[in-house]
Amino acid sequence: MKKVRLLDIAHARSGDKGDTANVGLIALKPEYYPILVKHVTAARVARHFKGMISGPVERFELPNLHALNFLLHGALDGGGTISLKTDAQGKVFSTALLRLELEISK
């Protein structure tokens, strides 16, 4: 097993829809996409963001773009104009996800 930081195998962009932040996670190379599919599960992402989001995590697959899309519900303190957060529109949840470390077989 070896440790891989998501930042080294993927890039990401995030945005908002109400109180939900979305994170699009994209493999830096096509051969990394199966690693993302296998290891970056909705449950793993929910664990990663424990304490930062109040709702569930949904995951969608875009194999054509070598990307996964995550919806982080209850991530934005009400979202939009209601939110008191610096990142009220979830713009940098993307890089917070890239902190995730995976244990993968060599």
Place this chain on the structure above:
Amino acid sequence: MKSQPATVRIAAGQGFWGDWLEAPYRQVTGGPVDYLMMDYLAEVTMSILQKQKSRDASLGYARDFIPLMERILPIVVERGIKITANAGGVNPRACAEAVAETARRLRLGGKLRIGVVMGDDLLGRLDGLLARGHELRNLDTGRPLSDVRDRVVSANAYLGAWPVVDALRGGADVVVTGRVTDTGLTLAPMIHAFGWQPDAWDLLAAGTVAGHTIECGAQSSGGNCLVDWERIPDLANVGYPIVDAAPDGTFEIFKHPGTGGRISVAGVTEQLVYEMGNPTEYITPDCIADFTTIRLQQKGKDRVRVSGVQGRPATDKLKVSVAYFYGYKAVGTLVYAWPDAYKKAQAADRILRQRLADLGLTFEAVLTEFVGADATHGPLARAATPLDELPEVQLRIGVRSPDKAAVERFTWEIAPLILNGPPSVTGFAGGRPKPEEIVAYWPALLDKRMVEPCVEVVEV
């Protein structure tokens, strides 16, 4: 009958209201394009514009659109470039009249037709709709709109590409709209140029994907792009994206030669997943686009080809964006310096919260962030970074309440901490924070048949 063009080039000029003022000028002068598309309306924008209109009936649109038109109208008239823009906000007719007046001043009379797309504004019809059983339930919470009816500030249905197509068919050179979807402003020129049919779902989906790709301006041409970001060239002169669309629904994204930025598969992919929900159903008034069918290919330097897009029939609903008065908020900040910057900011937060409690003030929410330590990445940052030696930390504390007096009283509790709290504090030059009105967003769906778009084309 006009012959069908081989391709149509649609240039993005604004990704939001307040985007780079130079971009539209550069798009119409930097090389040949057929259309300039400008997206002005975010969810909260409509409520801001509605407030302006309630104070002055001649306002309620993106006012900086007029000086921009003054600058570029002579160029677009000379080059035959058409414009689609949702700059009309809640008063598209007044916006169009202001454009017409500008055109006349520029002696463009007889050379320009202006199209106006209306019918999205539901504010005056809300009670009638509610009375007829259209509950406009909140898509997130399920609550009926009647819960907040007395606090509604604006209500607009999202119109799609077709009314914009009608304006173009009517000979409009500049189409000014109210709440037309961002993607519809790009799709409409393709429908118009290629004669796409209302049930050509794959083509409509392709045009919708093209719209999504360029609707945030430079976000698909090197701006806000994480991949290899330090080597993206010359962002000072970033070229905004242009769609080069073909009649078969394939298109290429490019930018004018000699501009900065980068158009790459990685950057376009980032934009495609931006604000994405379920990728198999990207729902617009015009169609449902399936983003899992998109194929991207780097065709050359700063040129990405998009193909394979599939779509499905549109739903029988339109999305409605309602803005309503929610309450008040205020955010105060102070900066603490080394040594123990983080600990001092934490101590100040504890003191402040105790004082708020002692005053008997209660809030719907009190949120503290330590900017420089954990504001954006929360506990993930605290676990990853040693916090003892931070050179400075900004204490940022916000409150929210329906009670304006409580929020107002909170704002008086920040500055005293400078002299009666933890040491080494600075960064208060902004003065006492001001309580802000919160106008919140209420997304809902409405039966399409309840909305009648209205299109006018007038000669200048």
